[in-house]
Amino acid sequence: MAFAQDADIQKKLKGFDREMAKALKDWNMPGVGVGIVKDGKLVFVKGYGYRDYEKKLPITANTLFPIASNTKLFTATAVGFLVNEGKLDWDKPIKTYVPAIQFYNNELNNTITIRDMLAHRTGVTRHDLIWFKSTFTRNELFEKLKYLEPAQSLRQGFLYNNLMYAASGHIIEIIEGKTWESYLKERIFGPLKMNSTVFSIGDMKKQQDIFVPFNEKRDTDVLYQIPYLEETEGLGPAGSVISNINDLSHWLSALMNKGIFEGKQVIPEAVVKATMEPSIVLKNGLLDQGFTEVLNPVYGMGRQSVSYRGHQLVLHGGDLPGIHSQISYMPQDNVGVIVFVIGDHSFSYNSITYNIYEHLLGLSVTPWSERGIKNRDAGKKLGKEGRAKAMEGQVKNTKPSHELTDYMGDFENDAYGIINISQKDGQLFFTKYKIQLPMHHFHYDRFDTVNDEEVGFYSLNYQTNPQGEIDRFVVSMDEGEVTFAKKADAGLSTEETLKQYTGTYKIGTSKIEVVLKNKNHLFIAGSPDLELIPYKPHLFKTKEYADFTIEFILENGKVTAMKQKDGTGEYEIKKDDSGK
Known part of the structure; x- marks a missing residue:
C-alpha cells in the first residue's frame, strides 16, 4: 500500500515492487519501510511486509522505528551549533573547552578534538559491551573514556566508537546546562516539526503505530519476536532517537536544502557542510569483493560520502537488535531515501537503498540481493559447522583447581563494570548488567x-594469585581480552573499618606509619606511599606487588601488629601505642 504518491516517482520505480516481493521471500524478511524525498517533499512512502509480523500490521509513514546510529548526525549537528556560536571549535583540543574530559593519557588529552570524536578517528576501538544492556548513566560512560587504551595512533584510521558520541552529547550537556534530549527538541525537532520523534522505547510504546522486532531463529527459517533493546539512555547521543518516515523527511529536506526548512534557516549552512566534509578515509570492502559500484568512501561527522555509479551519495546506517535503518541523499540529484529493515538476518539496507537510486536515476539494477544471498548462505553454513565443533580442543577428564564457591563473587573491570558469578542448585550463572547465562566447566579453570544467539557467548579463564587463590578471570570482549579482578566486600573499605589499622608500627628503632587518606584509602607512608587494597577481613594487597600481603593481627578486638608476607618469608611488626 502506498501512502504518498508522485506519478513521476511511481513511473521510475516500475519493477521495484516485484524486486521487493522477491527479496522479502528470499530473505525471509518481516518488514521493510521505504520513503523518498524529492525537492524537499516526501513523495513516496511504502511498506513491504509488516511492522508487526505476528499481527500482520502494515508499515505506514507514521510507524515509529529506532533509527539507531542515524542519531549520530543529530548529535554532530547539535555540536555544530555550539561551534557556530563560538562555544567549541572543531579542531582545537576538546579539553580546552571541557576540562572534565579525560582520555587514556596526556597525549590524547592534549590533542583529541571534537572532530576526532565525531569522525571515529581517536584510535580507540568500539568497546560496545561496556554499554550494551547496561544501566550506566551518560556521565558514567563519559568517565570511562580514561580507561580505554587506543588500539592505534590518533587520526591514523577509522575505528567506529559509540562511546565517543555518547561523550559528545554529554559535552553539549556540560556546556549548555541542559540534557542532550532537551537541546535536540529545542533546536532541531521543534523547528523541523518532528512532533512524533522520541528518545526511548518506553515513550515509543505509548503510541499505536510502532514496529515490533522479529529475527530468524538461528539455523532455521522460523521468525520469532525478540525483546526491544531498552537500555539506551546512557548511550543516547550515539543511537537512541526513535522516529518515522514522515518526521525524518523533514530532517532530510533541511539537510538537502542547506539547512533551510519551510523558509527558515534551522541548521546553519556551515554546519551542514562541516558534517559532510571528509575527515577520514574508509576501507572499501565492496571493492575487495570485486564490486565497483561504490567508490571513494570517506567519513565526515555523523555521516559518510561515497560515489555510487558516478553520483555522490551521502549516507549513514543504524543497527540495533532486530531493526536497521539508513538515511541518505544525493546532493547533486536532490533526492533522498529513508529505509527501515526489520530483522538482523534481512536484506541489507545498503542494497535496498542502492537499488532505489538506480531506479530513480534510470540506471540498470545491480543484483545486490543475489550477491548478498551467496554471502548469507556461506555464513550460515560456516556458523552452523563451527558451532558443532565448540567442544573440540577440550582437555577431557580435568577438574577445577578450587572449590566451586571460589569461582563465585563480583569481578570488576574499571571500564566494563561488574560481572557477577553466582550459583543455584549446583549451576554457576554469569550475570553482566541485564544479561544472565548459565555456565559449564570446560576444562581446568575455564568456564x-x-x-x-541474542546476547552472545563468554569464555572465562580463571587465574590464581601467588597465594594460590582465584582472584581474577580473563574473557574475550569486543576487540581484545579483558581482565576482571575479584572485588572485595565493600564493607572492608569503610572509614570505620580502615581507621582501626592506622597508627605507628615499630621494628627496633624504625617506625612505620599507617595512615588513612580521603576517608577510605589506607597507606603505608613512604616515598612514595604504598596503598593497601582491602582483600579479605584484615588482609590487604598492593597494586605493585602481587606476592606481597599485609595482614593486621587482632587480639581482643584490637589491632596489635601487622604481618608482612612475601616470597622470602613472613614478618610480624608490632604496633606501638606508646605515644597515646
Whole structure:
C-alpha cells in the first residue's frame, strides 16, 4: 500500500515492487519501510511486509522505528551549533573547552578534538559491551573514556566508537546546562516539526503505530519476536532517537536544502557542510569483493560520502537488535531515501537503498540481493559447522583447581563494570548488567556460558594469585581480552573499618606509619606511599606487588601488629601505642 504518491516517482520505480516481493521471500524478511524525498517533499512512502509480523500490521509513514546510529548526525549537528556560536571549535583540543574530559593519557588529552570524536578517528576501538544492556548513566560512560587504551595512533584510521558520541552529547550537556534530549527538541525537532520523534522505547510504546522486532531463529527459517533493546539512555547521543518516515523527511529536506526548512534557516549552512566534509578515509570492502559500484568512501561527522555509479551519495546506517535503518541523499540529484529493515538476518539496507537510486536515476539494477544471498548462505553454513565443533580442543577428564564457591563473587573491570558469578542448585550463572547465562566447566579453570544467539557467548579463564587463590578471570570482549579482578566486600573499605589499622608500627628503632587518606584509602607512608587494597577481613594487597600481603593481627578486638608476607618469608611488626 502506498501512502504518498508522485506519478513521476511511481513511473521510475516500475519493477521495484516485484524486486521487493522477491527479496522479502528470499530473505525471509518481516518488514521493510521505504520513503523518498524529492525537492524537499516526501513523495513516496511504502511498506513491504509488516511492522508487526505476528499481527500482520502494515508499515505506514507514521510507524515509529529506532533509527539507531542515524542519531549520530543529530548529535554532530547539535555540536555544530555550539561551534557556530563560538562555544567549541572543531579542531582545537576538546579539553580546552571541557576540562572534565579525560582520555587514556596526556597525549590524547592534549590533542583529541571534537572532530576526532565525531569522525571515529581517536584510535580507540568500539568497546560496545561496556554499554550494551547496561544501566550506566551518560556521565558514567563519559568517565570511562580514561580507561580505554587506543588500539592505534590518533587520526591514523577509522575505528567506529559509540562511546565517543555518547561523550559528545554529554559535552553539549556540560556546556549548555541542559540534557542532550532537551537541546535536540529545542533546536532541531521543534523547528523541523518532528512532533512524533522520541528518545526511548518506553515513550515509543505509548503510541499505536510502532514496529515490533522479529529475527530468524538461528539455523532455521522460523521468525520469532525478540525483546526491544531498552537500555539506551546512557548511550543516547550515539543511537537512541526513535522516529518515522514522515518526521525524518523533514530532517532530510533541511539537510538537502542547506539547512533551510519551510523558509527558515534551522541548521546553519556551515554546519551542514562541516558534517559532510571528509575527515577520514574508509576501507572499501565492496571493492575487495570485486564490486565497483561504490567508490571513494570517506567519513565526515555523523555521516559518510561515497560515489555510487558516478553520483555522490551521502549516507549513514543504524543497527540495533532486530531493526536497521539508513538515511541518505544525493546532493547533486536532490533526492533522498529513508529505509527501515526489520530483522538482523534481512536484506541489507545498503542494497535496498542502492537499488532505489538506480531506479530513480534510470540506471540498470545491480543484483545486490543475489550477491548478498551467496554471502548469507556461506555464513550460515560456516556458523552452523563451527558451532558443532565448540567442544573440540577440550582437555577431557580435568577438574577445577578450587572449590566451586571460589569461582563465585563480583569481578570488576574499571571500564566494563561488574560481572557477577553466582550459583543455584549446583549451576554457576554469569550475570553482566541485564544479561544472565548459565555456565559449564570446560576444562581446568575455564568456564563457558551457553552460546546465546541474542546476547552472545563468554569464555572465562580463571587465574590464581601467588597465594594460590582465584582472584581474577580473563574473557574475550569486543576487540581484545579483558581482565576482571575479584572485588572485595565493600564493607572492608569503610572509614570505620580502615581507621582501626592506622597508627605507628615499630621494628627496633624504625617506625612505620599507617595512615588513612580521603576517608577510605589506607597507606603505608613512604616515598612514595604504598596503598593497601582491602582483600579479605584484615588482609590487604598492593597494586605493585602481587606476592606481597599485609595482614593486621587482632587480639581482643584490637589491632596489635601487622604481618608482612612475601616470597622470602613472613614478618610480624608490632604496633606501638606508646605515644597515646
